[in-house]
Amino acid sequence: MRLKGKKAVITGAASGFGRGIAKRFAAEGARVAILDVNADAARDAAKAIGAAAHAIACDVTRAADVNAVIAEADKQFGGIDIMVNNAGWSHRNRPMLEVDEASFDKVFAVNVKSIFLTTHAVLPLMRRDKDKGGVILNISSTAGLRPRPGLSWYNSTKGAVNTLTKSMAVELAPEKIRVNAIAPVIGATGLLETFMGVPDTPEARARFMASIPIGRFSTPADIAAGAVYLVSDEAEFITGVILEVDGGRCI
Numbered sequence: 001m002r003l004k005g006k007k008a009v010i011t012g013a014a015s016g017f018g019r020g021i022a023k024r025f026a027a028e029g030a031r032v033a034i035l036d037v038n039a040d041a042a043r044d045a046a047k048a049i050g051a052a053a054h055a056i057a058c059d060v061t062r063a064a065d066v067n068a069v070i071a072e073a074d075k076q077f078g079g080i081d082i083m084v085n086n087a088g089w090s091h092r093n094r095p096m097l098e099v100d101e102a103s104f105d106k107v108f109a110v111n112v113k114s115i116f117l118t119t120h121a122v123l124p125l126m127r128r129d130k131d132k133g134g135v136i137l138n139i140s141s142t143a144g145l146r147p148r149p150g151l152s153w154y155n156s157t158k159g160a161v162n163t164l165t166k167s168m169a170v171e172l173a174p175e176k177i178r179v180n181a182i183a184p185v186i187g188a189t190g191l192l193e194t195f196m197g198v199p200d201t202p203e204a205r206a207r208f209m210a211s212i213p214i215g216r217f218s219t220p221a222d223i224a225a226g227a228v229y230l231v232s233d234e235a236e237f238i239t240g241v242i243l244e245v246d247g248g249r250c251i
Contacts, residue, residue: 001028001029002028002029002228002232002233002234003025003028003029003030003082003228003231003232004028004029004030005029005030006025006029006030006031006081006082006231007030007031007033007073007077007078007079007080007081007082008022008025008030008031008032008033008080008081008082008083008084008231009032009033009035009069009070009073009080009082009083009084009118009122010022010025010032010033010034010035010084010086011035011036011058011060011084011085011086011087011114011118012035012036012060012086012087012088013032013034013035013036013042013045013084013086014034014036014038014041014042014044014045014055015036015038015041015045015189015190016187016189016190016191016220017086017139017184017187017189017220017223017224018034018036018084018086018087018139019034019045019220020219020220020221020223020224021084021086021220021223021224021227022034022045022049022053023048023049023220023224024221024224024225024227024228025082025224025227025228025231026049026050026052026053028228028232030052030082031052031053031054031077032049032052032053032054033053033054033055033056033069033072033073033076033077034046034049034053034054034055034056035056035057035058035060035069035087036055036057036058036087037057037058037059037060037087038057039055039057042055042056042057043055054073054076054077056069056072056073057069060087060110060114060117060118061106061109061110061113061114061117062117063117063120066114066117066118066120066121067117067120067121070118070121070122070125071121074125079125079128079129080122080125080126080134081126081132081134081135082134082135082136082137082231083118083119083122083126083134083135083136083137084136084137084139084227084231085114085115085118085136085137085138085139086139087110087111087114088110088111088139088141088191089106089107089110089111089191090107090151090154090191090194090195091103091104091106091107091151091153091154091194092194092197093148093150093151093194093195093196093197093198094150094197095150096150096152096153099152099153103153104153107153107154107157108153108157108160111154111157111158111160111161112157112160112161112164115138115161115164119136119168122134122136123172123177126175126177127175127177130175130176131176132176133175133176133177133178134176134177134178135177135178135179135180135230135231136168136172136177136178136179136180137179137180137181137182137227137230137231138161138164138165138179138180138181138182139181139182139184139223140158140161140162140165140181140182140183140184140242141154141158141161141183141184142183142184142185142186142244142246142249142250143155143158144157144158144159144160144161144162144183144242145158145162145183145242145244145250146249146250148195150197151195158183161181162181162183162242165179165180165181165240165242166240166242169239169240170240173239178235178236178238178239179239179240180230180235180238180239180240180241180242180243181241181242181243182223182226182227182230182242182243182245183242183243183244183245183246183250184218184222184223184245184246185212185217185218185245185246185247185249186208186212186217186218187217187218187219187220187222187223188217188219189220192217196208205217211249212246212247212248212249213247213248213249213251214247214248215247216247218245218246218247222245223245225245226243226245230243
């Protein structure tokens with residue numbers, strides 16, 4: 001088991017990529033805290049994964065929520081080795097001037113501010129054992145590397161995540177805390193229709209798949225495979241990397 005004995009916190013883990021990551025981490029021997037704004041869905045995910053999973057309701061845009069749930073996870077697990085910032089949101093694919101201020105604020109709060117908040121909460125815990133270190137993994141997007149039209153404000157949040165990942169990696173490396181990111185291409189998650197900006201039909205999917213050389217969407221299993229490697233001890237010399245899990249989309 002590649003993550004035996006590790007303790008991980010994963011935001012937005014009740015569904016999609018986050019749930020896939022949580023499932024794979026648990027299968028690899030980790031204990032996982034499933035954080036999600038949807039408490040019922042978080043409990044369902046934890047129940048499906050089994051005894052290694054612990055569900056906690058959390059709004060990742062609120063400091064009080066984040067601080068409380070990180071403290072709870074620390075109490076439950078006796079420490080946190082891995083922080084996965086997976087929670088994400090997007091405005092609907094549309095011309096940039098049609099996105100209102102409230103949507104702009106929300107996409108930056110969920111995609112960027114949440115990392116600010118979880119980092120403030122989890123770093124002191126990772127620093128308690130100076131020899132142990134820790135791993136932070138941010139789930140970015142190919143949108144931050146090869147943007148699609150109609151998602152300008154969302155694209156910019158993922159560009160911020162990519163730069164933040166590299167900056168955090170440099171700053172925290174002396175403390176043995178590694179920071180990496182994964183940039184998935186579009187997948188059949190709850191945000192699929194939002195990203196496409198059109199009804200989810202076989203024809204619409206085919207148009208989007210045509211831009212992916214391997215010819216399919218990403219899956220939670222694809223993202224989880226990359227995540228396991230980046231947080232494992234096998235990657236102990238890897239930090240500041242944006243791993244493109246994209247079927248060739250960014251080439």
